[in-house]
Amino acid sequence: MDDILNILSVILIFSGLIFFMGASVGLIRFPDFYTRMHAAGKGDTLSTILITAGMAAQVLSHFDVVSLFVAIKIVAIAVLIMLTSPTSTHLLMKAGYDDGIEPFTNSGKGGIIELGGPFIKSDQLDDIDSKVKKKGPSKKKSSSKKKSVTEKNSS
């Protein structure tokens, strides 16, 4: 029984370390704030839960009343982190979105203005409206031209 719990704890701890390595590499290598939050929120939570579960199995391996209570406390830490870490990630992401951090796009311009982010000031609304009005019909015209060209080619 002790050997089974020891092997289980070793497997859980090292799988947690692998997930934490993914989180840290993602945090240092991703190009954007939002993608970094993606790596941080999920990898950190899962690796913490796995390592604490492994430590609970490790403590339970020599069974005792005291070790039982300590294992319950460690599981309580895991539950606390499972509840609080996604919450804090969500709140920080919302704060960054309200502050106007631009997402990473292929064009490098940031697509959040077209989405209508909540941080746009009232002075800039007119400029954005004019840009959208300029962009809208031109896109439609170009697309219709392309369609007609393709239709001609196909015919």
Added chain:
Amino acid sequence: MEIVLMVAGICLFLMMIPIMLRIIIGPTAIDRIVAVNIIGTKTAVLLIIIGALFDNVSMFVDFAIAYAALNFLGSLAASRYFNRTRPAYGKGSSMEAKGS
């Protein structure tokens, strides 16, 4: 078994180093807060491992619970503070710089 725990603790500490790099070079303030949050969570885990190495888990587990709870409260307060009170990129946010 102690060797496994020691290797796990050392690996946890070594993987914290890139996150500390993100604290140093993070372009926005919220990047830094996220990295501090991750390091705090991992410190709570590292405290349990240190307690198992010292054969005194029952004491270190209480420290870990307090550390995790305070870490959550700290990141919550920081997110409330940086929400609409500070520009994201230091002096003059990107939107102000872009403003026509």
